Amino acid sequence: MTQTLAVANQKGGVGKTTTCVNLAASLVSSGRRVLLVDMDPQGNASVGAGLEKNSVTHTNYELLMGEADASAVRCTGLTGGFDLLPANGDLTAAEVALMGTGEGRDKRLQEALAPIRDDYDHILIDCPPALNILTVNAFVAADRVLIPIQCEYYALEGLSALLNTIERVRQTVNPTLEIEGLVRTMFDGRNNLANQVGAQLLEHFPGQVYRTQIPRNVRLAEAPSHGLAVLQYDRASRGAVAYRALASELLRRQQAGAATAGDTA
Ligand code: ADP
Numbered sequence: 608m609t610q611t612l613a614v615a616n617q618k619g620g621v622g623k624t625t626t627c628v629n630l631a632a633s634l635v636s637s638g639r640r641v642l643l644v645d646m647d648p649q650g651n652a653s654v655g656a657g658l659e660k661n662s663v664t665h666t667n668y669e670l671l672m673g674e675a676d677a678s679a680v681r682c683t684g685l686t687g688g689f690d691l692l693p694a695n696g697d698l699t700a701a702e703v704a705l706m707g708t709g710e711g712r713d714k715r716l717q718e719a720l721a722p723i724r725d726d727y728d729h730i731l732i733d734c735p736p737a738l739n740i741l742t743v744n745a746f747v748a749a750d751r752v753l754i755p756i757q758c759e760y761y762a763l764e765g766l767s768a769l770l771n772t773i774e775r776v777r778q779t780v781n782p783t784l785e786i787e788g789l790v791r792t793m794f795d796g797r798n799n800l801a802n803q804v805g806a807q808l809l810e811h812f813p814g815q816v817y818r819t820q821i822p823r824n825v826r827l828a829e830a831p832s833h834g835l836a837v838l839q840y841d842r843a844s845r846g847a848v849a850y851r852a853l854a855s856e857l858l859r860r861q862q863a864g865a866a867t868a869g870d871t872a
């Protein structure tokens with residue numbers, strides 16, 4: 608069964624894109640078939656995956672507007688071993704166009720992914736830094752939401768708006784949407800504040816905070832400028848090791864969830 612994961616937090620710069628690209632490459636190294644969907648008009652995931660974002664013929668703009676099929680938009684043969692549905696600045700136009708349409712505008716991504724969904728074990732959706740219609744499309748298409756959190760003073764601010772949006776989608780279009788978990792990113796264990804915020808997260812979200820912490824690691828910041836996942840750029844780096852651990856934890860949780868579901872079936 609394909610697991611579709613939206614990686615979301617309306618705060619910018621918390622590590623959504625870094626998590627998408629590196630989790631995708633790490634899942635591939637565990638033998639999974641992975642599709643990365645770039646839903647941010649900044650196109651950072653597309654560039655980070657090694658794509659020259661202005662040279663592609665089709666992007667998620669055409670996908671969401673119904674002008675191209677997912678199989679035509681999909682890029683294959685990238686260095687990370689995962690496939691990509693790319694984006695660039697055109698996606699902003701899709702956002703505006705969708706706001707002007709009526710019913711069904713939240714389901715465009717879900718419907719567009721349906722024909723290729725079974726080609727993958729995991730579909731990761733990189734969300735923009737906003738709770739807009741692009742993010743809502745991601746939540747409708749997804750089974751679960753993974754929330755990267757940077758453990759700093761304002762980390763928890765805005766989290767309730769994110770959770771409310773998830774809840775609203777659950778109550779309307781996608782009743783089975785669940786929170787996969789919260790991931791502490793750019794974590795520095797020597798920093799008291801980071802530890803305090805980390806502890807607060809554990810208290811407020813018992814069982815939902817990933818044990819794996821992603822450390823602040825310059826290799827993670829350098830890799831995208833080479834169009835590489837950190838696994839290809841420096842596989843021994845702390846960043847690469849952490850994202851491989853995150854992928855293993857995700858797979859373990861998925862297996863445990865499947866076993867529990869089996870027990871109750
Ligand atoms: P978002 O997608 O949430 O806006 P990004 O993944 O683009 O966030 O990360 C923001 C910036 O921080 C980028 O320049 C990225 O390279 C850098 N970065 C992300 N995670 C780390 C990390 N663990 N260590 C060091 N730099 C990081």
Ligand code: MG
Pocket residue numbers: 623624625647651652734
């Ligand atoms: Mg991003």
